[in-house]
Amino acid sequence: MKKLYSSLFMLGIFLTLVGCSESFLDKEEDDKKSEADVYTRYEEVNKNVATAYWNARYAMRPLVWLEHFSSSVITDECEASNVEGNIGNRYNQGDWNPNANFPGNNRQFWNSMFAAIRHINLTLEGIEKYKTPDNPLSPGDLDKRIGELYFLRGYMHLRLMTLYGEIPYIDHSIPTNDKMEFKQESVHAVVDKIVADAEAAYAKVAEMYNRSDEHFGRVDKGACLGLIAIARWMAATPLYNGAKEHGYEGNRVFESEYTYKAERWTAAKDAAKKVIDFRVNGAPRYSLYTKYDAHDFQDDGNRNLNGSLLYHRLWDMFYDLDGMQTEGVFFVTRDKNNWWQGDQYAPSRGGGSRQQPVQEQVDEYEYMAPDGYGYPVYSQEARNAGYDDANPYVKRDPRFYRDIIYHGAPYRDNGNHARPMNTAEGSDQINANNATTTGYYLRKFMKDGYNKSGGFDIHSPAIWRLPEFIYIYAEAVNETSGPNQEIYDMINKVRARSFMSPMPPATMTNKKLMREYIKRERRVEFFYENKRPFECRLYLEPSSKEELAKEKIFLSLGADNTQRSINYWKQHKGAYPKCQRMINGMRPVEDPAGKIEINGKHYRMERFCKEERTFETPKHYLFPIQNTELNVCPTLVQNPGW
Secondary structure: OOOOOOOOOOHHHHHHHHOOOOOOOOOOOOOOHHHHHHOOOOOHHHHHHHHHHHHHHHHHOOOOOOOOOOHHHHOOOOOEOOOOHHHHHHHHHOOOOOOOOOOOOHHHHHHHHHHHHHHHHHHHHHHHHHHHOOOOOOOOOHHHHHHHHHHHHHHHHHHHHHHOOOOOOOOOOOOOOOEEEEEEEOOHHHHHHHHHHHHHHOOOOOOOOOOOOOOOOOOHHHHHHHHHHHHHHHHHHHHHHHHHHOOOOOOOOOHHHHHHOOOHHHHHHHHHHHHHHHHEEEEOOOOOOOOOOOOOOOOOOOOOOOOOOHHHHHHHHHOOOOHHHHEEEEEOOEEEHHHHHHHOOOOOOOOOEEEEHHHHHHHOOOOOOOOOOOOOOOOHHHHHHHHOOOOOOEEEHHHHHHEOOOOEHHHHHHHHOEEEOOOOOOOOOOOOOOOOOOEEEEOOOOOOOOOOOOOOOEOOOOEEEHHHHEEEHHHHHHOOOOOOHHHHHHHHHHHOOOOOOOOOHHHHHHHHHHHHHHHHHHHHHHHOOOHOOOHHHHHHHHHHHHHHHHHHHHHHOOHHHHHHEEEHHHHOOOOEEEEEEEEEEEEEEEEEOOOOOEEEEEEEEEEEEEEEEOOOOOHHHHHOOOOOHHHHOOOOOOOOOO
């Protein structure tokens, strides 16, 4: 049998045992196929493409990025419970290093993703070598599959770049007798190659697929434009564009290339606009999901047990495949099922509350003031307009009520009977067995009407949704030429889709204020969608002079962190420091004057510090390359701090 060569980037033992002896395309003994058997048949090549999709899917699963946990638990969005080997908390405690496998899903890390890229390269080379015939039942399919492979190769490199920064870009198979002397490239060189693969893919893939099409979910032209825009945006952010000016102290191989260049924001702006403006058959390809109106609060069980706080539109946007078709730029379907939801439930519904939102995230949902605009709850405008931190869950951004369950939230039991959430007593009390430790439970992506009878698939969230490109465009315009009416209207359109008040008009004349609103809008819209852990790194928040100054103030405001948490708020110091070194929560305190009433008792809310966390700069901005990989290829350079 003809031998296919192993990738450089498999573990050394894998190279020894597999790379030199047999093809990775070999089947089980009862189904052996040679290289020629595979590449001279369209249906076999199509199976290889399906495997490439499968690998890409497991490289980035938003709901379970750490296998049993979302990446939300390793940033200031959520806290993790201690089940499944305490995966999330091990990262937060600094208990990970390049000498061992990282906790969680290994399929999204260096060796597995480069193995997936190897599979793509071998397939592309096999198609060319054996001149694979087209699908006789649907001419043109082979060219589409080739385009999809180009996209997936670029996408996998994007995922690697997200974690590791400087990486080699591998666009060919690597023989086992090749010298192991591959080197990283500048992030900007990697981005250019991602863009080249995306452009090659764009020329070959279909314009789009309808939800009724058997190929719905495959890469289309819009996904290719999306890949380009995301890559260009990452290259424009501070980690790779003005790093030293933002407090970065590491010394990467190509550090000299990461000085600020305004044209990188221009490239991001142009790429995002192409996604927003993309048309198919003369009509816009993408549009925001706007089914149901402002009077509809029915949930998935066709009932309103949420106090008319959760709009039907916001319930349904992540489950309606029409929404996936019109708003999802790249996505995978059936990512998880009802068992995932069971893990997130509060104990009163038989769950284990695996991911618990934290106060830092809750504070980003703005207050809807009587003047008709939205303001952050930590702003003077919100306080002047009536925001009360003792009764904080009133008149908040409607996305808050969809995303987070809080003390006093209209909820239900497993018999679908209405009852308020009570974190002061009972099975859902803070720190009870399997209960929240922050005062909050996750609600986003839940089907409230589900009571463990039957099952369902979870199709969400999309890897990229239309609002992401609206925010990239708006941010790039703001950074290059300042705020204007166009981006003000675009962002407010996303807010209006969620029945949220617009930004105040002052954002149109204040670049810094507009930047703050865009970042907060992104954080709220994409809560729990695998964005925040990487964005706080791209923007170098833990190295920011502003955030470090706030952290210093926080540490000066009391004898312990809970005192500091309370005093920081009372002294109007703004949002908590975004240095990723602590998380806070909110607990109910029984008080006759409290405005939250549950079972005849009155409560006010009070802040507390849940825990300190470990985040070292520049070390934790990038993941380390495992030492097994450095041993295989000693010309690679470890990331700073590791």
